[in-house]
Amino acid sequence: MTVLVLGGAGYIGSHMVDRLVEQGSDVAVVDNLVKGHRAAVRTEARFYQGDIRDKDFMRSIFTKEDIKSVVHFAAYSIVPESMEKPLDYFDNNTAGLINVLEVMNEFDVKRIVFSSTAATYGTPDSVPIKETDTQKPINPYGESKLMMEKIMRWTDQAYGIRFVALRYFNVAGAKADGSIGEDHGPETHLVPIVLQVANGQRDKLKIFGDDYDTPDGTNVRDYVHVVDLADAHILALKYLEDGNKSDVFNLGSATGFSNRQILEAARKATGKTIPAEDAPRRLGDPDTLVADSSKARTILGWQPQYDDIEKIIATAWKWHSTHPNGYNDK
Ligand code: UDP
Numbered sequence: 001m002t003v004l005v006l007g008g009a010g011y012i013g014s015h016m017v018d019r020l021v022e023q024g025s026d027v028a029v030v031d032n033l034v035k036g037h038r039a040a041v042r043t044e045a046r047f048y049q050g051d052i053r054d055k056d057f058m059r060s061i062f063t064k065e066d067i068k069s070v071v072h073f074a075a076y077s078i079v080p081e082s083m084e085k086p087l088d089y090f091d092n093n094t095a096g097l098i099n100v101l102e103v104m105n106e107f108d109v110k111r112i113v114f115s116s117t118a119a120t121y122g123t124p125d126s127v128p129i130k131e132t133d134t135q136k137p138i139n140p141y142g143e144s145k146l147m148m149e150k151i152m153r154w155t156d157q158a159y160g161i162r163f164v165a166l167r168y169f170n171v172a173g174a175k176a177d178g179s180i181g182e183d184h185g186p187e188t189h190l191v192p193i194v195l196q197v198a199n200g201q202r203d204k205l206k207i208f209g210d211d212y213d214t215p216d217g218t219n220v221r222d223y224v225h226v227v228d229l230a231d232a233h234i235l236a237l238k239y240l241e242d243g244n245k246s247d248v249f250n251l252g253s254a255t256g257f258s259n260r261q262i263l264e265a266a267r268k269a270t271g272k273t274i275p276a277e278d279a280p281r282r283l284g285d286p287d288t289l290v291a292d293s294s295k296a297r298t299i300l301g302w303q304p305q306y307d308d309i310e311k312i313i314a315t316a317w318k319w320h321s322t323h324p325n326g327y328n329d330k
Pocket residue numbers: 079170188189190191193205206207208209219220221259282285
């Protein structure tokens with residue numbers, strides 16, 4: 001029996017495939033390679049290039065493979081891009097999921113773990129955020145993921161497709177040996193951008209907004225190491241395989257770091273100066289996002305191994321300093 005990883009050539013998906021293979025699972029990967037990288041996927045996994053919105057393609061995979069569970073990462077996830085191109089997000093993320101569920105239902109595959117996001121909460125009423133807190137997204141990315149969660153609830157009720165939605169906070173880092181890591185083109189995320197400045201590939205970091213309602217005026221986010229995040233998916237698969245009910249879990253560290261603190265941690269982790277300047281706010285950013293992830297710890301038994309932001313950034317630095325051009329460097 002096979003675990004099908006959708007979006008397995010992306011940043012988080014490739015780390016998931018790596019962990020699954022290391023743990024002896026049989027893995028098949030689907031990715032359209034619009035954002036993902038073929039070289040990020042372990043050769044032990046069978047790779048199929050195609051789009052989750054292409055039903056005939058998806059049917060062909062479910063026909064060839066004996067799939068027991070699906071892990072779904074194939075989505076767009078850039079907040080500012082979603083503000084400019086909302087329809088792309090509703091199409092790829094929300095409509096994409098509908099297609100996946102239709103094919104799963106046709107082939108009687110009843111388990112799916114998928115990436116949701118802290119962006120479904122919008123501007124939180126209080127922090128740390130609990131799963132039961134109000135979800136009122138302030139950007140189309142968060143809205144597209146909230147719609148996915150809602151669709152999953154109804155398809156569970158109607159067809160018995162059990163799901164785990166993992167609401168990620170911010171993800172950073174890379175596999176400790178530096179063999180796979182984050183490679184987005186163009187890059188928009190804070191940690192890789194800071195490290196590109198450290199590497200001399202950018203002149204300086206622009207910190208978006210210095211007048212937020214936070215201790216130093218810059219946004220506060222909660223960072224989880226990508227391998228810890230992948231491990232939460234493996235626990236979620238087991239949770240569903242054990243016959244448990246559909247559920248949602250926050251994945252965060254419960255500690256917030258401001259954008260300035262991330263810059264300082266990166267300076268320490270890299271030993272580089274890293275020039276930075278304040279810049280105007282970016283659209284769609286809430287002041288603070290910090291998770292209460294006690295539910296994942298209690299119910300899934302999730303125990304993140306990385307609890308130190310400098311160490312998380314050091315693993316990302318190992319990847320970026322050895323692969324300044326990402327997977328083009330191999
Ligand atoms: N950010 C920044 N400069 C950059 C990129 C990001 O100041 O060049 C800020 C961004 O405004 C947000 C935080 O870093 O406050 C995290 O943004 P990122 O895009 O990494 O993740 P998101 O929170 O959008 O998922």
